[in-house]
Amino acid sequence: MNNTGNAPVQLTDVRKVYGTGPGAVDALAGVTYEFAAGTFTAVMGPSGSGKSTLLHCAAGLDTPTTGDVHLAGRSLRGLDETSLTELRREHVAFVFQSFNLMPALTVRQNVVLPMTLAGKQPDDAWVTEVIRAVGLGERVKHRPSELSGGQQQRVAIARALAGRTAITFADEPTGALDTTTALEVLTLLRDQSRRLGQTIVMVTHDPVAASYADRVVFLVDGRIVSELRRGAVHPTAEAVAAELAQLSAGRLSPTES
Numbered sequence: 001m002n003n004t005g006n007a008p009v010q011l012t013d014v015r016k017v018y019g020t021g022p023g024a025v026d027a028l029a030g031v032t033y034e035f036a037a038g039t040f041t042a043v044m045g046p047s048g049s050g051k052s053t054l055l056h057c058a059a060g061l062d063t064p065t066t067g068d069v070h071l072a073g074r075s076l077r078g079l080d081e082t083s084l085t086e087l088r089r090e091h092v093a094f095v096f097q098s099f100n101l102m103p104a105l106t107v108r109q110n111v112v113l114p115m116t117l118a119g120k121q122p123d124d125a126w127v128t129e130v131i132r133a134v135g136l137g138e139r140v141k142h143r144p145s146e147l148s149g150g151q152q153q154r155v156a157i158a159r160a161l162a163g164r165t166a167i168t169f170a171d172e173p174t175g176a177l178d179t180t181t182a183l184e185v186l187t188l189l190r191d192q193s194r195r196l197g198q199t200i201v202m203v204t205h206d207p208v209a210a211s212y213a214d215r216v217v218f219l220v221d222g223r224i225v226s227e228l229r230r231g232a233v234h235p236t237a238e239a240v241a242a243e244l245a246q247l248s249a250g251r252l253s254p255t256e257s
């Protein structure tokens, strides 16, 4: 697959090897993929297939062993840490499992922190709207320690939405949420991608979560092996689960099974 050069997130023959010698692990075995502007993509695959490694390499949080990543039009190869931090602050939001909230700050202060760090003026009305949309309108002055795990995750999601960055990386964003809140959060992410043209890359184990995405890519043993795209047929939870089951079954070679 050739990259066209326009996508906000592009991986070109990205390989990531952990360790050396006989114990080395090929976490990514040559991934070339474009996460196109305004698309919401779910990354799925069996445990250990390389999903988190792909997300970390794509976001510049980890360095590929070989290959290149372009983020917001810039090659990450050889970029120093300061430039990388600036690039991320300007263009990227994160919703990770470890919420990375600042314990001393209130909900609202946490939500606007990336903008403050990037020297941007928060849009107060929009910040209020996203905090309300994630169901924390009554808790803006609470600190993370006064919130449940699910509520803390919602702060992280509000923080990602508030900055209206071009790109959001999400790692199991709904893992700690009850079903109702999870569906609200997925709807918010989908709306964000549709309304603001944001590119969202989400790792998930959950076919229902993946069904909110426009595209679902499947990783097996560090390679993208298939893809479902919204077209005539929506990537339904059933279609995603069926593909995953087939890939997981196919992964067991006759000698292993």
Ligand SMILES: Nc1ncnc2c1ncn2[C@@H]1O[C@H](COP(=O)(O)OP(=O)(O)OP(=O)(O)O)[C@@H](O)[C@H]1O
Pocket: 018, 019, 025, 026, 027, 045, 046, 047, 048, 049, 050, 051, 052, 053, 054
């Ligand atoms: N820091 C590391 N050192 C050595 N091996 C690693 C490291 N991080 C990941 N791996 C290995 O790389 C492979 C891919 O790991 P990764 O965490 O990307 O998979 P994953 O698909 O996200 O898994 P899961 O669904 O279980 O979270 C695995 O075999 C894992 O053991």
